[in-house]
Amino acid sequence: MTVQVNITPNGRMSLPADMRKRLGLTHGGAVFLEETDNGVILRTAAQAVARAQAIAKRFAGKPEASVDSFIAERGKESGE
Template sequence: MSVQVTITPNGRMSLPADIRKRLGLADGGQVLIEETEDGVVLRTPAQAVARAQAMAKRYTAGKPDASVDAFIANRRMESGE
Protein backbone atom coordinates (compact mmCIF):
# COMPACT_ATOMS: atom_id res chain seq x y z
CA MET A 1 0.00 0.00 0.00
CA SER A 2 1.36 3.39 -0.93
CA VAL A 3 -0.02 6.67 0.31
CA GLN A 4 1.23 10.12 -0.58
CA VAL A 5 1.47 12.57 2.30
CA THR A 6 2.67 16.16 2.36
CA ILE A 7 5.58 17.29 4.48
CA THR A 8 5.26 20.86 5.70
CA PRO A 9 8.18 23.31 5.57
CA ASN A 10 8.85 22.65 9.26
CA GLY A 11 9.10 18.87 8.63
CA ARG A 12 5.71 17.70 9.86
CA MET A 13 3.59 15.15 8.09
CA SER A 14 0.28 13.48 8.89
CA LEU A 15 -0.41 9.78 8.59
CA PRO A 16 -3.91 9.09 7.31
CA ALA A 17 -6.41 8.16 10.04
CA ASP A 18 -7.03 4.63 8.73
CA ILE A 19 -3.30 3.84 8.88
CA ARG A 20 -2.96 5.31 12.38
CA LYS A 21 -5.92 3.22 13.50
CA ARG A 22 -4.47 -0.03 12.06
CA LEU A 23 -1.13 0.68 13.73
CA GLY A 24 -2.72 1.46 17.10
CA LEU A 25 -1.77 5.12 16.85
CA ALA A 26 -5.27 6.60 16.71
CA ASP A 27 -4.65 8.51 19.96
CA GLY A 28 -1.07 9.40 19.03
CA GLY A 29 2.12 7.55 19.69
CA GLN A 30 5.61 7.02 18.36
CA VAL A 31 7.07 5.50 15.23
CA LEU A 32 10.65 4.60 14.42
CA ILE A 33 12.07 5.80 11.11
CA GLU A 34 14.58 3.63 9.28
CA GLU A 35 16.37 4.94 6.23
CA THR A 36 17.14 2.14 3.77
CA GLU A 37 18.62 2.00 0.29
CA ASP A 38 15.06 1.77 -1.05
CA GLY A 39 13.66 4.69 0.94
CA VAL A 40 12.19 5.30 4.38
CA VAL A 41 10.37 2.74 6.55
CA LEU A 42 8.12 3.70 9.48
CA ARG A 43 7.56 1.11 12.22
CA THR A 44 5.85 1.20 15.58
CA PRO A 45 8.06 0.21 18.51
CA ALA A 46 6.10 -3.07 18.78
CA GLN A 47 6.78 -3.82 15.11
CA ALA A 48 10.49 -3.07 15.57
CA VAL A 49 10.70 -5.42 18.58
CA ALA A 50 8.85 -8.19 16.71
CA ARG A 51 11.22 -7.76 13.75
CA ALA A 52 14.29 -7.92 16.00
CA GLN A 53 12.95 -11.03 17.74
CA ALA A 54 12.32 -12.73 14.39
CA MET A 55 15.86 -11.90 13.26
CA ALA A 56 17.34 -13.24 16.51
CA LYS A 57 15.27 -16.40 16.23
CA ARG A 58 16.76 -17.12 12.79
CA TYR A 59 20.24 -17.12 14.30
CA THR A 60 19.42 -18.94 17.53
CA ALA A 61 16.76 -21.48 16.51
CA GLY A 62 17.73 -24.93 17.73
CA LYS A 63 20.70 -23.59 19.72
CA PRO A 64 19.87 -23.75 23.44
CA ASP A 65 23.26 -22.20 24.32
CA ALA A 66 22.31 -19.05 22.40
CA SER A 67 19.84 -17.76 25.01
CA VAL A 68 20.65 -14.86 27.31
CA ASP A 69 20.18 -17.12 30.35
CA ALA A 70 22.63 -19.69 28.93
CA PHE A 71 25.14 -16.92 28.18
CA ILE A 72 24.95 -15.56 31.74
CA ALA A 73 25.21 -19.05 33.26
CA ASN A 74 28.25 -19.79 31.09
CA ARG A 75 29.94 -16.50 32.08
CA ARG A 76 29.30 -17.23 35.77
CA MET A 77 30.75 -20.70 35.43
CA GLU A 78 33.82 -19.38 33.59
CA SER A 79 34.42 -16.67 36.20
CA GLY A 80 34.00 -19.06 39.14
CA GLU A 81 30.90 -17.37 40.59
Protein backbone atom coordinates (compact mmCIF):
# COMPACT_ATOMS: atom_id res chain seq x y z
CA MET A 1 0.00 0.00 0.00
CA THR A 2 1.32 3.42 -0.90
CA VAL A 3 -0.01 6.59 0.69
CA GLN A 4 1.06 10.20 0.49
CA VAL A 5 2.10 11.70 3.80
CA ASN A 6 2.74 15.41 3.99
CA ILE A 7 5.58 16.79 6.07
CA THR A 8 5.04 20.08 7.88
CA PRO A 9 7.65 22.84 7.74
CA ASN A 10 8.88 21.77 11.21
CA GLY A 11 9.45 18.18 9.98
CA ARG A 12 6.40 16.43 11.42
CA MET A 13 4.36 13.91 9.51
CA SER A 14 1.21 12.00 10.36
CA LEU A 15 0.48 8.43 9.42
CA PRO A 16 -3.15 7.75 8.46
CA ALA A 17 -5.24 6.36 11.34
CA ASP A 18 -6.04 3.07 9.59
CA MET A 19 -2.33 2.46 8.98
CA ARG A 20 -1.43 3.29 12.60
CA LYS A 21 -4.10 0.82 13.72
CA ARG A 22 -2.77 -1.99 11.49
CA LEU A 23 0.77 -1.32 12.74
CA GLY A 24 -0.26 -1.30 16.40
CA LEU A 25 0.56 2.39 16.84
CA THR A 26 -2.88 3.55 17.99
CA HIS A 27 -1.49 4.98 21.23
CA GLY A 28 1.70 6.30 19.65
CA GLY A 29 5.02 4.54 19.60
CA ALA A 30 8.41 4.48 17.99
CA VAL A 31 9.16 3.90 14.34
CA PHE A 32 12.52 3.52 12.65
CA LEU A 33 13.40 5.04 9.30
CA GLU A 34 16.05 3.38 7.17
CA GLU A 35 17.46 5.32 4.25
CA THR A 36 18.38 3.05 1.34
CA ASP A 37 19.50 3.63 -2.23
CA ASN A 38 15.91 2.91 -3.26
CA GLY A 39 14.18 5.21 -0.80
CA VAL A 40 13.11 5.21 2.83
CA ILE A 41 11.77 2.23 4.77
CA LEU A 42 9.63 2.81 7.85
CA ARG A 43 9.47 0.01 10.45
CA THR A 44 7.78 -0.29 13.81
CA ALA A 45 9.97 -1.18 16.77
CA ALA A 46 8.61 -4.75 16.68
CA GLN A 47 9.41 -5.04 12.96
CA ALA A 48 12.93 -3.69 13.52
CA VAL A 49 13.55 -6.22 16.31
CA ALA A 50 12.23 -9.09 14.18
CA ARG A 51 14.50 -8.02 11.32
CA ALA A 52 17.56 -7.87 13.61
CA GLN A 53 16.71 -11.30 15.02
CA ALA A 54 16.43 -12.76 11.51
CA ILE A 55 19.84 -11.33 10.59
CA ALA A 56 21.43 -12.65 13.81
CA LYS A 57 19.87 -16.09 13.23
CA ARG A 58 21.74 -16.40 9.92
CA PHE A 59 25.04 -16.20 11.83
CA ALA A 60 24.10 -18.37 14.83
CA GLY A 61 26.31 -21.43 15.17
CA LYS A 62 29.00 -20.06 12.89
CA PRO A 63 32.18 -19.64 14.97
CA GLU A 64 33.80 -17.56 12.24
CA ALA A 65 31.01 -14.99 12.66
CA SER A 66 31.61 -14.36 16.39
CA VAL A 67 32.75 -11.05 17.83
CA ASP A 68 35.86 -12.72 19.29
CA SER A 69 36.74 -14.11 15.87
CA PHE A 70 36.22 -10.70 14.28
CA ILE A 71 38.46 -8.95 16.84
CA ALA A 72 41.17 -11.60 16.49
CA GLU A 73 41.10 -11.26 12.70
CA ARG A 74 41.38 -7.46 12.89
CA GLY A 75 44.30 -7.85 15.29
CA LYS A 76 46.12 -10.09 12.80
CA GLU A 77 45.53 -7.57 10.01
CA SER A 78 46.95 -4.72 12.10
CA GLY A 79 49.99 -6.75 13.14
CA GLU A 80 49.08 -7.00 16.81
